[in-house]
Amino acid sequence: MDDLAGFLRTRRSRVDPVTVGIPTDRHRRVQGLRREEVAHLSGVSVDYYVRLEQGRATQPSEQVLDALARVLGLDDTERGHLYRLARQRRRPAKTPAARLRPELLRVLDLVPHAPALIMDHRLDVIAGNRLAALLYGRPLPGLNTARHIFLEEPERGLYGEWEKCTLDVVGHLRLAAGKYPDDPRLASLIGELAMGSDRFRRLWARADVRARTHGPKTYHHPLVGLLELHQENFALPDESGMELIILSAPPASPTEDGLRLLASLTPTPQTPHPTPTTRVRE
Template sequence: MPAPTARAIRPETAHLSGVSVDYYVRLEQGRATQPSEQVLDALARVLGLDETERGHLHRLARQRRRRAKAPGGRIRPELLRVLDLVNGAPALLMDHRLDVLAANRLAGLLYGRPIPGLNIARHLFLEESGHGLYADWENCTLDVVGLLRLAAGKYPEDPRLASLIGELSMGSERFRRLWARADVRARGHGLKAYRHPLVGLLELHHENFVLPDASGIELLVLSAAPGSPSEDGLRLLAGLDAAGDDARPRVVRAE
């Protein structure tokens, strides 16, 4: 049996949300100005949106009234000192565009490429080394597209974000398909698996720390469970280049 079309489900969704079909269609097309909080909450409930998706819906509805300016992503010296204190785990500072602004030496060794210019989305979708690094590449692409979609809802007038999305759309069919789904995801925590060409499989827990200064920067730390093969792998990875680079964070951009 074919799936119901959007046209077929509109009357039911509108009825359950307490609005007319015509008003619901205008909401879909962005022609309804300033919908009430009650209408948005009703739509979120009927559509079964989670907390992240509900917030995204409210932001989209408020865009006509208030345009959020994209944060500049400035890196305070104190943040670099904190980054320098993270030992035995890859750690990096990243903005809402998934640009890596600074990283410790172990993060550079994990990604296997220079930190300056590294964008996680571009690395994942457009660079061959990125495709091979992520053991669960398909799920990682879902997360990254959802994060960029969420950022685009917050900062619709960010030209650099729009340029990145255009570049990814032109260069990756999978990105185009996932972007068309309009899914949103929030950064969280959990296990990610990396297949490093020198030390093998690394199962690392990623933890995101949102900075409280409205800079749009987050600290990401990737840690291995104590006594695990992944902890041994990180030690081996750190030792491979111990005599080379120094361990200071690499600042990519401080605008």
């Protein structure tokens, strides 16, 4: 699903030669750095770097990876992704199983005034509270937020900043593909999104990676209007690949009023009332 060679090529193409001390003129036709320039700046042979980009060199050393990350200007998220891709053939990560302890399900019930849900690395919703189901306007079992954003709500509907959401989703799935390259369900999801969405295909080709742990999240709910929430992601232990996500509203804000109104609504036949905690089938 993802590979070291492709990641190096896309990162190389985005480096401005001037920023690494290489003069340019109007005759330069290469976007970003040339292979030989990356090799020289990284202190490796041109032949070795070419083999890296062709997928013929395996197990680069930590020193080589550190040098490449420096030359390519990788941030912490991209640097971690680079190391995972380089280690794939040595020690592939085992795909985690999405199983929840009953104690975690009880945690969701203890958050009655904010949408709270648990997602896995594929962005499948594993469980959620009543307010989360009312926010999405549908039962949570079977909901995949990547599919929802790209195939069910494209450029309209629930998501206030749809384009930014798509960047976050693709960046997350890139990270997941690098960590779990042998996950067939993840590969199937990526293929489905690529077949169904031109925007997904364009963003996926950029090979950007993103790790979002908190930040604003805006929704346009059809019943209660604008909801300007704050999202916090909490990684669950035991390397499960799952996260607890809580969407909170500032105290005494219009959004807090909106959530209170949403919680008071009786679900319609189109929005079935979920049980206090819901779970997808394995």
